[in-house]
Amino acid sequence: xxxxxxxxxxxxxxxxxxxxNCTYQTSGFYGLSWYQQHDGGAxxxxxxxxxxxxxxxxxxxxxxxxxxxxxxxxxQELQMKDSASYFCAASNQAGTALIFGKGTTLSVSS
Amino acid sequence: DAGVTQSxxxxxxxxxxxxxxxxxxxxxxxxxxxxxxxxxxxxxxxFQYYEKEERGRGNFPDRFSxxxxxxxxxxxxxxxxxxxxxxxxxCASRFTGTANTEAFFGQGTxxxxx
Numbered sequence: 343x344x345x346x347x348x349x350x351x352x353x354x355x356x357x358x359x360x361x362x363n364c365t366y367q368t369s370g371f372y373g374l375s376w377y378q379q380h381d382g383g384a385x386x387x388x389x390x391x392x393x394x395x396x397x398x399x400x401x402x403x404x405x406x407x408x409x410x411x412x413x414x415x416x417x418q419e420l421q422m423k424d425s426a427s428y429f430c431a432a433s434n435q436a437g438t439a440l441i442f443g444k445g446t447t448l449s450v451s452s
Numbered sequence: 453d454a455g456v457t458q459s460x461x462x463x464x465x466x467x468x469x470x471x472x473x474x475x476x477x478x479x480x481x482x483x484x485x486x487x488x489x490x491x492x493x494x495x496x497x498x499f500q501y502y503e504k505e506e507r508g509r510g511n512f513p514d515r516f517s518x519x520x521x522x523x524x525x526x527x528x529x530x531x532x533x534x535x536x537x538x539x540x541x542x543c544a545s546r547f548t549g550t551a552n553t554e555a556f557f558g559q560g561t562x563x564x565x566x
Binding site for chain 2 (some may be wrong): 346372373375377383384385386387390392429431433434436437438439440441442443444445
């Protein structure tokens with residue numbers, strides 16, 4: 343089967359840096375995506391890694407290591423509005439669906 | 453530009469009833485996927501349609517069915533509702549049919565089965 347593991351909760355303070363990890367077991371792996379979801383809202387795309395290494399988009403960076411079946415999302419200069427759930431997702435073998443982890447809930451305090 | 457729109461936003465149904473959820477993708481997007489999200493979990497894949505054909509199906513019972521129309525909008529149908537079907541149903545659209553591109557999600561339909 344396919345599964346992605348994420349820590350359930352992370353807490354941090356404003357201005358800090360936080361790293362949220364994701365380990366995966368999937369067949370036919372294409373790449374790792376990250377989505378943010380605020381309570382009651384739609385998941386929104388943050389980043390996608392098809393190759394090993396770091397992708398940077400503003401305050402967000404995402405890393406992938408295919409050999410370790412591991413990735414992470416790094417958020418810098420945390421803001422209160424970053425409090426949300428963060429999901430890693432991998433495409434299934436047929437490339438038709440995203441398989442999501444259970445998500446990490448990030449709580450940012452002042 | 454309008455994003456992905458879903459209707460209705462909230463719905464309350466009784467066990468055993470039938471429900472139809474609707475999704476309009478972003479203009480120009482030909483792929484629509486449906487996901488079920490229960491509280492505290494990540495979205496779980498139900499169906500993907502691309503160019504009006506079913507391209508993928510998740511591990512859901514036959515009570516769940518879907519279709520895509522010529523204008524690329526889509527319906528998700530659930531028959532014989534169970535209490536466990538209570539969830540947020542999300543629709544996602546893409547320009548292409550592959551899952552390694554950005555998916556744009558709608559706000560979802562919150563279904564409560566009583």
